[in-house]
Amino acid sequence: MSIQNPVFIPGPTNIPESLRKACDMPTIDHRSSLFAEILPPVLAGVKRVLKTETGEAIIFPGSGTGGWEAALSNTLSPGDKVLAADFGMFSRKWIDMCRRHGLEVQVVEAPWGAALPVGEFAAILAADTEHQIRAVLGTHNETATGVRSDIGGLRAAMDAAGHPALLFVDGVSSIASMDFRMDDWGVDVAITGSQKGFMLPAGLAVVGVSRKAIAAMETARLPRFYFDFRDMLAMNPASGYPYTPVVGLLNGLKAAIAMIEAEGLDAVFARHHHIAEGVREAVRAWGLPFCATAPESYSDTVTAIVMPEGIDGNAFVAHAEKRYGVSYGAGLGAVAGKVFRIGHLGQLTETQALAGIATAEMAMADLGIGIAPGSGVAAAQLFYRSSPVLAQRVAAE
Template sequence: MAVEVVEAPWGAGVPVERFEEILKADKSHLIKAVLVTHNETATGVRSDIAAVRRALDAAGHSALLLVDGVSSIGCMDFRMDEWAVDVAVTGSQKGFMLPVGLAIVAFSRRAIAAIEQADLPRTFFDVRDMARSYANGAYPYTPAVGLLNGLKVSAEMLMAEGLENVFARHRRIASGVRAAVAAWGLELCAAEPSLYSETVSAIRTPSGFDANTIISHAAQKYDVAFGVSLGEVAGKLFRIGHLGSLTDVMMLSGLAAAEMAMADVGIPIRLGSGVAAAQDHYRAAHADRYKVAA
């Protein structure tokens, strides 16, 4: 199997125009699938899946659209039917607020038809075997009962809150984090606002500062875990996750910890500046929902 990798700068989104060029040039439809990450956690970048679908349609191409939604599904607007996504994968550990352990995969009817036509021998990844087991009230292997019960509860929690409210909460919390980053005088890895993730912010540290020192210091001194940087941005940024079971007030504590850790390692920020900016944002965001008498 040949895989064509389409490169893009770290901090950029999916190069949709390049995708369309490649698909239009593939007159024989040798390309069988287009793989895209909806929300890239290493850089805090969200890509436009609807635009990728339009590129496929503009090229008149039959390739399946496969989407990694691990850090977006359950947190950000994801429209499998509307965007004609054929396979979407997520995990239990992000928007579903559970420990690591479940891979959650959804298939379109077109993807199921492609599976039926495939003749590659397989067992573990044969979803037909799984479907037969499910139809008989069974499981194809030893089930993770605790995680499955937890998934039922987390799905009920999301539906009780209402998906639009879940998405709005993530947007609000993420915007508060971005307000804090701006107050610190720092920048995000994501190249421009349309790419900003609602679930993770990758924050660039000033030149000459190793971002990993912030992460290790925060863990050792304050018992707070921030995300490390990877690949081309290793040592150049740290990541703040803001997804799942999270409130504005919980996020403020994380921002305060980030400020203390940065100040401790010598980054010239004013303690309280980012927290205050986020507080202002959250108070304004709630102003129309809760009126307080003077």
């Protein structure tokens, strides 16, 4: 495939040139004063993006999966009970990780395409009068299905039940792209990665930790070393790391936060919604259903599109890459072969989104899918031209 073409996968995202250059730096001594110019601003900036004033930011070399493991191993003990829902590939993987760590998982099964079942969680938490559940897992944005869940509603359910469980939230494909409120939602561990909303290469697990989670470290008995919060919290204030940090990526993260804040967090969220709505208008024009079953749970970072009967979504993805040099997200897990995904997060523009829509139309036409060529492009164009978001951004520039 051509590296000139943007990718339309839900991460890793397209890397803005300025961020690529920020990562491309000479070797420096990570124990020198030069590193002290990178780490403190990054940690402070991550807290602003997470919207936490009381929590701490910790950044591990790794990915969002490493952040999941850090959340579990730093706060829980073997045999602890965890409440989670299986409603997509990544919520399912987190459940698998819990079991491998010797945790007892109470799993609520939900259809892939539905959001986290807050009502069922509320009933389970209210019934748990002995507070055996030690942690609740929530996937804010299920990347496999294009579904956003109500984390604020989940916190309200926990509070209504008077339940003291820790709240862990996978925000890997939402943080820095959609509104995330760590303090307001009472999130105890928030997790993302460098390769999504921060628009960088993969390689950093970005974690927000509440005071309650920090206190839980003192009694947690799961083994931890590489992902130990205590070592990071002890050394980071003096710009230290317990092992070699990924300096180039951290410098890139510093630049990414500056880029996000120059645009403004609310403007970033509005832009993502604007781009996503144009993609959704295209899908409606094609007459294809969304994997997400409720409009209020549509993701602003990825749209999963259900293919017509008899059409393999993964074959479509392979054809688009081979014929046109453009990558889309394949279906995963229970929706493998049934959907394809258009990722629309990061520094994406209307022009890039239209290119992705147009290429998808060509690939679908090649495979005999009965859509009117140009219908999705025209629908998205109409939306983008009539939306106030574009006009406001042009005026601001």
